Amino acid sequence: MQILLISNMGPKASAPVQGQFIEQQRQALPEPTAYHWMRWHSDSALNRLLKYPVWLLDFLLRFVCSRKRYNILHVHFYYPTIWLAILYKWLRNRSARIIVTCHGSDIYQYQPAGFWYRCCAGWVDQWIFTSPALQQSFFTRPAQSRVLSAGIAAHFADCEPLPLAQKDIDLLFVGTLNDNKGLDRLQLLLPKLQDKNICIIGQGPAAPQVRQWLTHYANLSWFPSQTPEQLKVWYQRSKLLLSLSRQESFGLVMAEALACYTPVLATDTDGARAQLQPDFGWIVDQRQSEDELMKQLLAQLQLCWQLPELDYQRMQQAGRNYAVSQLLPVIATELMALYQSLCNQQGQL
Numbered sequence: 001m002q003i004l005l006i007s008n009m010g011p012k013a014s015a016p017v018q019g020q021f022i023e024q025q026r027q028a029l030p031e032p033t034a035y036h037w038m039r040w041h042s043d044s045a046l047n048r049l050l051k052y053p054v055w056l057l058d059f060l061l062r063f064v065c066s067r068k069r070y071n072i073l074h075v076h077f078y079y080p081t082i083w084l085a086i087l088y089k090w091l092r093n094r095s096a097r098i099i100v101t102c103h104g105s106d107i108y109q110y111q112p113a114g115f116w117y118r119c120c121a122g123w124v125d126q127w128i129f130t131s132p133a134l135q136q137s138f139f140t141r142p143a144q145s146r147v148l149s150a151g152i153a154a155h156f157a158d159c160e161p162l163p164l165a166q167k168d169i170d171l172l173f174v175g176t177l178n179d180n181k182g183l184d185r186l187q188l189l190l191p192k193l194q195d196k197n198i199c200i201i202g203q204g205p206a207a208p209q210v211r212q213w214l215t216h217y218a219n220l221s222w223f224p225s226q227t228p229e230q231l232k233v234w235y236q237r238s239k240l241l242l243s244l245s246r247q248e249s250f251g252l253v254m255a256e257a258l259a260c261y262t263p264v265l266a267t268d269t270d271g272a273r274a275q276l277q278p279d280f281g282w283i284v285d286q287r288q289s290e291d292e293l294m295k296q297l298l299a300q301l302q303l304c305w306q307l308p309e310l311d312y313q314r315m316q317q318a319g320r321n322y323a324v325s326q327l328l329p330v331i332a333t334e335l336m337a338l339y340q341s342l343c344n345q346q347g348q349l
Contacts, residue, residue: 001343002069003033006084007076008055010038015176016203016225021150021252022076028154028332031339034070036063036084052080059084064091072339074099075124078106082120089123097342101128101148102138104249104270113139125342130250131274149274151331152255153228157324161261161316162236164309170196171301172238172262174231174253175245177204182244182267187213188294193301194219201226201234235260240304243272244297246286251275255326258319263312265300267293275326280319 005026009019019037026033040054041047063070069092073085078100085098110117118139127145129135135147171193175181183206190198190213200210200222210222226234235241241257243266251271254264264281266272272283282304284296307315324330 001031001072001339003029003031003072003074003339004063004070004088005033005035005037005074005076006059006081007035007037008052008081009077010041012041012043013203014043014178014205017176019076021250024153024328025151025332025335028151028328030332030336034063034068056084059087064088069093071096072099072342073097074101074335074339076101077103079110079117079120081106082123086120086123097125097345098123099126099128099338099342100124101130101150102134103130104134104247107134107137107139108247111137111139125345126338128338131270133270133273134249137270147274148334149255149326149331150250150252151328152252152259152323152326154328155228156232156256156259157327157329159232159236159260159320161313161320164239164312167237167239168197169199169234169238170240170305171198172201172234172241172257173199173244174201174234174241174257175243177202177206177210179206180246182246183209185244185267185290185294185297186242188290189297190217190220192298196305197221199223199234199238201231231256232260235262238262240265240301242301243267243269245269245271248272254281255323259323259327261316261320263304263315263319265297265304267297277318277322280315280322 005022007019007022011018026035036059038055039058040051071093073088073096075081075085089096127142128148130150132147173186177183196219198220203224213220214222235257241262241264243254245267248269248271251274254275257264258280264276266276266283267286268283276283282300284300
């Protein structure tokens, strides 16, 4: 079995962790796995103009013109990435099987689905959606489809709970610093939370704005980049993770926090509904004015911080019990079973 992962993602200054979870999935797979990604990626105008032609040329040179043949083509981010898998199947291996993992905007940004978008779906042998809500949003109901988390890194398995009294961070925010992640909402909350220790971890376009906040709020700390082990410690030290996203497909940060025995408060997104349950998290409806949303978030935050320690411990353990099912070794095992099933079908053709 020869596996090739294909994505149109890659890190850049405004999104330094873009596509990182795909590489983590690749490393977790027990079989050697090739990976084609957006190796030339930046925020420049030249890159925006030429990145897809360069990405295509890179694919042709590295994989289509290679002697090695792949029989499992796993596409991350359905459209337009699917075209590379179709091209490879036509030119190199007509019996190759195609799996697609849909991420979110590859569905939401193509509604209603156009002609070529719908046509390409006929080439796919297996669909993976990262949440039930995302699966329901797709233009059709494929016979071969399932919901499967992107998975959180294996090092989160090795984590011990901290008692509430030992947690010195009241509120933790982790993610790309942009409007979609709700940085503007966090800005509105900060003046009301000056008696709380708040930590932000992440990089992105709004980094200069966050740097300015540090001069106004002595209770605020910001770390643009942390190693996975450092991030685990921040999760452990935090009483609560706050997610303010407008759109969130995966909710991986939420699962990471839960694995570290930290409950989550989140705005209502596909990712939040996929990861959170009443036993270990709270979801706040976004379908209201921003003023009303701020009031509701502040009220819920206060309730979270006032939880009796025994109730908090129950939430910690419930979240941890759920999160271990999202660890990458578990997800990698399920992916390998899918790959093997498709290979078996291939042998029967």
